[in-house]
Structure formats: C-alpha cells, structure tokens
Amino acid sequence: MPDGERPAIEAILRRRSVAPRRLVAPGPDGNGIRLMVQAAVAAPDHGRLRPWRFVLIPDNRRNTLAEAFAAAARELDPDASAETVEREAEKARHGPVLLAVIVRIVADHPVAPASEQWASAGAAVQNMLLAAEDLGFxxxxxxxxKVTATALRKAFxxxxxxxxxxxVAVGTPPAEPAPIARPEADERLSIWRASS
Ligand SMILES: Cc1cc2nc3c(=O)[nH]c(=O)nc-3n(C[C@H](O)[C@H](O)[C@H](O)COP(=O)(O)O)c2cc1C
Structure with a gap:
C-alpha cells in the first residue's frame, strides 16, 4: 500500500464494513451526514439523473421502522416465528445513524439505461461509505x-x-475491524484479445 502519499487510494483500501449491530454512538452529526450526502452526489451519473436519494431515519422514528420491519418479515413469511419477527424488528434500532437508500430508475431513458442508473447508485453509496470513514466512523x-416487501415500500x-x-448504518465500532482478504488486482485484470 502507498505510504501517506495517496490518501484517497489508502482510504479506499482501508475501508471495511462493520455490521450495523456492532456500531455504537457517536455517529456523524447533521453536518457530517450532509457531507456524506454531498460525497454521494459527486458520484458518476450518466444523464445527470441523480437516480438515488437518501432518507435519514430519526431516533424518534426507530420504533415505527421496527414495526415496518416486523410487518415486512411477516409478509415475506406468514409462518415466521415471533423470535424471527422480533429479530428483524430489532435491526431498525441498529446503528446510531441510519439512512435508507432509494433508487429511482427511469425506464427507457435515451442516454442512461437502467444498468447505468444502478451503477450510479452503487457509486453514490460507495462515496457515502468512504465519506463516513473519512469523518472517523x-x-x-x-x-x-425485506427491501422488496410491500409493507416497507409503503412505509417509505x-x-x-x-x-x-x-x-446505510454509520457509527463507531467498539474495536477496529480486522483487515479483510481481498483479491489481488491481477485476479480481476486481463488484457483484451479481440475475438473474431
Ligand atoms: C446494496 C448492497 C446490499 C448489501 N446487503 C447486505 C446485507 O444485507 N447483509 C450483509 O451481510 N451484507 C450486505 N452487503 C455487503 C456488505 O455491505 C459488505 O460490502 C460486505 O460485507 C463486504 O465487506 P467490505 O465492504 O468490508 O468489503 C450489501 C452490499 C450492497 C452493495
């Protein structure tokens, strides 16, 4: 890894997901959250569609989200046990900051097909995750x-x-996450040989 000379690349290589249930306070404040969204807005975006937006779940709505998670769990599996439903509901309380990511796909767009709009959404999320880490979280x-459940779609x-x-859950882990093994670049890079 480069040593202090390529801070953006170093930050990308250092990024590690930490499960929402492990994230505790503090999370970013309002300014930090806005910076994260501003970073997302800098994502590549064919056609300037900005086909994504973020919805902050305030602390006083976590219980309502938990009810929606429970409803989604019951919708997806009407036989789900009370424990399973409660476990799903509990996820609404994880992470000191929680943002829903909503993507709006313009069908048959003349410039940006749906695949490119999804790619833009992925880039926006990645920028947001990197910004969160740059802020120290x-x-x-x-x-x-559950994201496809009617109950949750209605709730949003x-x-x-x-x-x-x-x-996207953002916060502070109790301990630094262990490094993760990732493929070497050469495993994902080849030289094009034109096929006839
Ligand atoms: C749109 C999207 C949804 C994801 N949903 C889940 C999920 O529900 N559960 C999970 O364990 N990982 C999920 N992941 C993967 C994790 O966010 C994470 O990238 C993965 O655990 C690898 O860890 P890393 O980011 O540190 O490389 C999702 C990734 C994406 C892009």
Missing part, C-alpha cells in the same frame, strides 16, 4: 429480502419506479 450498507412511500436499495 465506520459504516455498512445492508439490505435483506415509494412510487412504482422506486426501489429500496438498502440501509
């Missing part, structure tokens, strides 16, 4: 089957062309 995006008032991509 750790973060993770999580989803789960989603239109038909909108998708709940997941939730």
């Amino acid at each position: 750790r973060a993770m995006i999580v989803s789960g089957r 008032g989603l239109e038909n062309d909108e998708h709940l991509l997941g939730f």
Whole structure:
C-alpha cells in the first residue's frame, strides 16, 4: 500500500464494513451526514439523473421502522416465528445513524439505461461509505429480502419506479475491524484479445 502519499487510494483500501449491530454512538452529526450526502452526489451519473436519494431515519422514528420491519418479515413469511419477527424488528434500532437508500430508475431513458442508473447508485453509496470513514466512523450498507416487501415500500412511500436499495448504518465500532482478504488486482485484470 502507498505510504501517506495517496490518501484517497489508502482510504479506499482501508475501508471495511462493520455490521450495523456492532456500531455504537457517536455517529456523524447533521453536518457530517450532509457531507456524506454531498460525497454521494459527486458520484458518476450518466444523464445527470441523480437516480438515488437518501432518507435519514430519526431516533424518534426507530420504533415505527421496527414495526415496518416486523410487518415486512411477516409478509415475506406468514409462518415466521415471533423470535424471527422480533429479530428483524430489532435491526431498525441498529446503528446510531441510519439512512435508507432509494433508487429511482427511469425506464427507457435515451442516454442512461437502467444498468447505468444502478451503477450510479452503487457509486453514490460507495462515496457515502468512504465519506463516513473519512469523518472517523465506520459504516455498512445492508439490505435483506425485506427491501422488496410491500409493507416497507409503503412505509417509505415509494412510487412504482422506486426501489429500496438498502440501509446505510454509520457509527463507531467498539474495536477496529480486522483487515479483510481481498483479491489481488491481477485476479480481476486481463488484457483484451479481440475475438473474431
Ligand atoms: C446494496 C448492497 C446490499 C448489501 N446487503 C447486505 C446485507 O444485507 N447483509 C450483509 O451481510 N451484507 C450486505 N452487503 C455487503 C456488505 O455491505 C459488505 O460490502 C460486505 O460485507 C463486504 O465487506 P467490505 O465492504 O468490508 O468489503 C450489501 C452490499 C450492497 C452493495
């Protein structure tokens, strides 16, 4: 890894997700959250669609979100046990800062097909995660089957062309996360040989 000379690359290589249940206070304050969203807005975005937005879950709405998570769990599995439903509901209380990521896909756009709009959403999330780490926190995006549940879609008032991509949790881990093994660049890089 470069040594202090390439801070952006070093930050990217150092980034580690920390599970929302492990993140405790403090999380970023209002200014920090705005910086994270500003970083997201700097993502590549074909057609300037900005096909994504973020919804902050305030502390006083965590119980309401927990009810929506429980409803989603029951919707996805009507036979789900009370313990399973409660475990899902509890996830709404994880992470001192929690943001829903909503993607709006413009169908048949003349410039940016849906795949590019999803790519832009991924880049926006990555910028947000990196910004969270630059502010001294750790973060993770999580989803789960619940993101497609009608109960949750309704709770966020989603239109038909909108998708709940997941939730970004941000906070402080009790201990530094262990490094993760990642593939070497050469495993993911090849030289093009034109096929006829
Ligand atoms: C849109 C999206 C949703 C994800 N949802 C989950 C999830 O529900 N549960 C999970 O364990 N990981 C999920 N992940 C993967 C983690 O966020 C994380 O990237 C992975 O654990 C690898 O860790 P790392 O980011 O430190 O490399 C998701 C990733 C993306 C891009």
